[in-house]
Amino acid sequence: MWEIMNKQQMDKIIAQLEEHLNSGGDWEKMETYIDGVEIIKYPSTKSRSAILGVEINPIKDGKKIKRKGLNISNEEQLVLFGEYLMNDDLIELIKIMDQINGTQPPMEAKKLEF
Numbered sequence: 001m002w003e004i005m006n007k008q009q010m011d012k013i014i015a016q017l018e019e020h021l022n023s024g025g026d027w028e029k030m031e032t033y034i035d036g037v038e039i040i041k042y043p044s045t046k047s048r049s050a051i052l053g054v055e056i057n058p059i060k061d062g063k064k065i066k067r068k069g070l071n072i073s074n075e076e077q078l079v080l081f082g083e084y085l086m087n088d089d090l091i092e093l094i095k096i097m098d099q100i101n102g103t104q105p106p107m108e109a110k111k112l113e114f
Helices: 007-023 075-085 088-102
Strands: 029-031 037-042 051-056 070-072
Touching: 007 037, 007 051, 070 075
Parallel strands: none
Antiparallel strands: 029 037, 037 051, 051 070
């Protein structure tokens, strides 16, 4: 996508992102052209100005798979998360957890007693 994007298209995207950073509300999300990816405006803190990040929340059967997705605010985080998510040991661990989770009986709702 980025390789075929012309300067005018890139300038339009940059302008929209700058507008979202400067005028968007804290934690406000902006949809993107990538399914399951939204831009988020993170509020300023004592040590830094407001920044933009992305929330990745894959879509399955037309719905987000989680209430909240994975939040990433820079390229280094993206690379590091990618390395972890594609780690063969982690994939095997998740497969084992899937087996264990699939064998658990449904829990009864807990009730607070007075």
